[in-house]
Amino acid sequence: MPVSFTSTTSTARQLVQQEPVNQSVGQSIGEAAPATRRRPGKRPGKKRVRLLAPADRHLVRRFSYGITPELAKRVRKAGGGLAWFEQQLSPGSIADPQVDALAGWYPSLRRGPSELWRRQVKEIEGGWEVMDDYARWLLLRRIKTRRPVFEMMVEFWENHLHVTAVGDGQFTHRVDYGKTIRQHALGRFDDMLVAAITHPAMLIYLNAAESTKEHPNENLGRELLELHTVGVGNYDERDVKNSARILTGWSVDMWESWRPQYNREDHYVGRVKVKGFAAKNGNDDGRAVTRKYLRYLAHHPQTARRIAQKLAVKFVSDRPPASLVDRLARVYLDNDTAIKPVLRALVRSSAFQNAAGKKVRDPGEDVVGTYRALGISVSQPPKGDRAGRSAAATMLYSAQTIGVSPFGWPTPDGQPLDGAAWASPSRLLASMRFHLDLAGGWWPTVAVGYREPKDWLPRRQVRFEDLVEHVARITLHRHASDRLVEACCRATGVKRRELVDAEHELVQWGFPRFLSVFLDSPDHLSR
Amino acid sequence: MTSTTPTTGSTHACCDEYAATRTGVSRRGLMKGAVALAGASTVVGGAVVTASPAQARSASSVLVVLSLRGGADGLSLVVPHGDRAYYQARPSISVGSDRLLHKDGMFGLHPAFAPLSSYWQAGKVAAVQATGLPVANRSHFAAMEEIEDADPGTTSRVGWLNRLVGTTSGNSPLQGFGVTGGVLPTSLYGPTRVMSGGAADALAIPGADGDGLKKASLRTVWKGNKTPLGRSMASVFDAVGEGRAIRRAASNKSDYPDTDLGRAMATAAQIIRGNVGVEVVTVDQGDWDMHVGAGGADGGWMNNNIRDLAGSMAAFLGDLGSQADKVTLVTISEFGRRVVENDSGGTDHGHGNVMFVAGAGVKGGYHGRWPGLGTGYESDLKVTTDYRQVFGELAVKRFGASTSKVFPGLKYRPLGVVQAR
Numbered sequence: 040m041p042v043s044f045t046s047t048t049s050t051a052r053q054l055v056q057q058e059p060v061n062q063s064v065g066q067s068i069g070e071a072a073p074a075t076r077r078r079p080g081k082r083p084g085k086k087r088v089r090l091l092a093p094a095d096r097h098l099v100r101r102f103s104y105g106i107t108p109e110l111a112k113r114v115r116k117a118g119g120g121l122a123w124f125e126q127q128l129s130p131g132s133i134a135d136p137q138v139d140a141l142a143g144w145y146p147s148l149r150r151g152p153s154e155l156w157r158r159q160v161k162e163i164e165g166g167w168e169v170m171d172d173y174a175r176w177l178l179l180r181r182i183k184t185r186r187p188v189f190e191m192m193v194e195f196w197e198n199h200l201h202v203t204a205v206g207d208g209q210f211t212h213r214v215d216y217g218k219t220i221r222q223h224a225l226g227r228f229d230d231m232l233v234a235a236i237t238h239p240a241m242l243i244y245l246n247a248a249e250s251t252k253e254h255p256n257e258n259l260g261r262e263l264l265e266l267h268t269v270g271v272g273n274y275d276e277r278d279v280k281n282s283a284r285i286l287t288g289w290s291v292d293m294w295e296s297w298r299p300q301y302n303r304e305d306h307y308v309g310r311v312k313v314k315g316f317a318a319k320n321g322n323d324d325g326r327a328v329t330r331k332y333l334r335y336l337a338h339h340p341q342t343a344r345r346i347a348q349k350l351a352v353k354f355v356s357d358r359p360p361a362s363l364v365d366r367l368a369r370v371y372l373d374n375d376t377a378i379k380p381v382l383r384a385l386v387r388s389s390a391f392q393n394a395a396g397k398k399v400r401d402p403g404e405d406v407v408g409t410y411r412a413l414g415i416s417v418s419q420p421p422k423g424d425r426a427g428r429s430a431a432a433t434m435l436y437s438a439q440t441i442g443v444s445p446f447g448w449p450t451p452d453g454q455p456l457d458g459a460a461w462a463s464p465s466r467l468l469a470s471m472r473f474h475l476d477l478a479g480g481w482w483p484t485v486a487v488g489y490r491e492p493k494d495w496l497p498r499r500q501v502r503f504e505d506l507v508e509h510v511a512r513i514t515l516h517r518h519a520s521d522r523l524v525e526a527c528c529r530a531t532g533v534k535r536r537e538l539v540d541a542e543h544e545l546v547q548w549g550f551p552r553f554l555s556v557f558l559d560s561p562d563h564l565s566r
Numbered sequence: 567m568t569s570t571t572p573t574t575g576s577t578h579a580c581c582d583e584y585a586a587t588r589t590g591v592s593r594r595g596l597m598k599g600a601v602a603l604a605g606a607s608t609v610v611g612g613a614v615v616t617a618s619p620a621q622a623r624s625a626s627s628v629l630v631v632l633s634l635r636g637g638a639d640g641l642s643l644v645v646p647h648g649d650r651a652y653y654q655a656r657p658s659i660s661v662g663s664d665r666l667l668h669k670d671g672m673f674g675l676h677p678a679f680a681p682l683s684s685y686w687q688a689g690k691v692a693a694v695q696a697t698g699l700p701v702a703n704r705s706h707f708a709a710m711e712e713i714e715d716a717d718p719g720t721t722s723r724v725g726w727l728n729r730l731v732g733t734t735s736g737n738s739p740l741q742g743f744g745v746t747g748g749v750l751p752t753s754l755y756g757p758t759r760v761m762s763g764g765a766a767d768a769l770a771i772p773g774a775d776g777d778g779l780k781k782a783s784l785r786t787v788w789k790g791n792k793t794p795l796g797r798s799m800a801s802v803f804d805a806v807g808e809g810r811a812i813r814r815a816a817s818n819k820s821d822y823p824d825t826d827l828g829r830a831m832a833t834a835a836q837i838i839r840g841n842v843g844v845e846v847v848t849v850d851q852g853d854w855d856m857h858v859g860a861g862g863a864d865g866g867w868m869n870n871n872i873r874d875l876a877g878s879m880a881a882f883l884g885d886l887g888s889q890a891d892k893v894t895l896v897t898i899s900e901f902g903r904r905v906v907e908n909d910s911g912g913t914d915h916g917h918g919n920v921m922f923v924a925g926a927g928v929k930g931g932y933h934g935r936w937p938g939l940g941t942g943y944e945s946d947l948k949v950t951t952d953y954r955q956v957f958g959e960l961a962v963k964r965f966g967a968s969t970s971k972v973f974p975g976l977k978y979r980p981l982g983v984v985q986a987r
Contacts, residue, residue: 246858253909254943256909265708441747452706452707458793462793463748463762465764467802468763468768471773475772475773522789525786526786529786530782552773555772561793
């Protein structure tokens, strides 16, 4: 974690000072180099921020959780947007010290299923608490990582193969499920599909673990076709039944050891046919048939189209051109379901290049992006009652209030990827409340370091319009439009050419509202 | 589909303090807003603040659509005890005839509906059995979309409630209101602007502090923005003025079950009592997808859900004050379940289902034509009433709407479940 040092307290911060707050001055967010003390005057908040070219800004903004000055620097160092992207496709080659440091924050994320269950039964720690910490760990990773493309693809696939993170049975295997997705997130979809569908978390979540050959439970068999592979309208009810039959036998020793097991006596034996896949299925060990079936589905052109469509909706626009989806589907099939070639084709398409700013940030992206934009440092929560007021704890509730926490979406379709879904009025109002809390440094109050208002000033005294430009570069990674300057003037009552210094009323008490203008703007709420 | 509800006090257990802080912040803003309200308009720092907008138009009818997500088992809600196939098909999860409430020769309510009994007896609640989509759709997501879009054969995503609000006079976004903190239901999607909010006290621009500057600044930066975000921001600008009237209506949520549904219904009632022209309200509740462990008459998942549903409906019907004679509540679920239970004590995706209609204008009791049940493993409850006929009757009789506009292609035949206003 960044080492922070305490600054003098400004009047605006008195509220916060009732709590021993980890005040980090000018120490910037996330992927900053392990911090050393900086000399005053050399703080990132004071430096002029160099902007990436528009095309690079678009690429990096779409494939990261928000551009900070440090991230822009690394993009330039890599040789520009596309070179940076290529580097990102080999995440193992990028050191990620701040993410590594998170490993010790939540010990239960390393506990096995039977131990987690025992702790729940003995009322030491509820499963939902472990799952809340899992969601926090994910948000923290997204804030701090230097491998944003990898982290985004993990999020994308964990949402595509969604297993709700709270739930009495599956929580025991949920962290390992995430790890499994992580292993394949930039690999091949056929491998990922086999690993995910036969994973205990998925078997429990969609009831396959309780299925029998007499009356196969159709839940997983259906969603496998509808959500994970070929999509609705591309199968009939006979396919669903056979899909469920193929999956019988895969199980978990539920409510006891929670060990995965294959029950031959529960496997439906006999000919099965789903779409173009047929198997004699004469053995009561149906695992080989299952794997063949899942690989068949992964390589199906309808699956290719569905995955191409979802990737295009997530990374291009709500209504991507059919020609792009066709092309991505072809690349996917030509490369045996390998994911990287599809992403390379996507970022080089004209549809992608013309889609700057056209996506809405979803609740998680808003929370993570706002912490990054404001350069707020987040440190390990203390033990005891104060933990609940720490940034690491409250960012989860922030995401919930805006709409959804990571993998808290209650149904197996996963949270929506389209911007329209996250553009509801209630979402906007909740986002604005969250932005103001962080802009004011009012909440959370523990294990969090907010930048002081005066540290946003690029020099001792600055014209207001120049301050707006400076803050726009840091928070939005763009020049301030005339309209943004006007909006800042209106919100604060300060005139364009008015000189602002540390004693100015804007810095003394008007800063929360000033910063909220940037955070509540279309630029911050889009990506 | 599995919809998961945490078993413990859950996700909010440790954020009470957070909630308290949050409320504290908004209350402060609220008080300042109230000060500004006293004067008609004032000039603050160069911006004109119009603090007391013209009184909103009062709605003449209000429709509340409660969606039971996950495919609720209509055969457990309104039990066909007169059909022997029901008991043959469900050896472990059926409800004995002697346990049912308000029985007639064929139907009876699940015993967990007890909290709703007084309204049923007063003839304020109707149950329409064997309703649904004309053709079975067993995908949760596609079925919900089809039901809420209700315009077969089109690909444009416009919900029927959006069309309904579009046919009534006025253009306030508050005419259509989604009680939700996040994603709007498909039924409200469309060209007519609508509003949404998870709680009534959230209907204010954060940090506006009554001086009008924050709102003026937001208007500047969002001006002319035609994206979905921009449209929603415009709804916010037009709706927050009425937020005050809604907050003043006060919440009676302590009279409701302490559940997500109870809280949402309390918010719906508060918004309606605010009397700011709200015509359509949507409430969503998940957690009806009981592939496993539905439980029996005395306890378990189904019993708990019905108790929550009945308690929330009853509290809502009793919480409408002077608006009660305008408000009709209707429930819908994307599909019913198979007739025969599976090996996990649950049921898989089926077809026909029951819809409840309650409140203003309702002719209480059992409605619909019973098709009889089969006992083959694949048996469904057949649909004898297109769900659009139920909604259509409400649109025509309560709103004077034309079914050809709200439900294109529907051959409307009044069912006699509701009376004209």
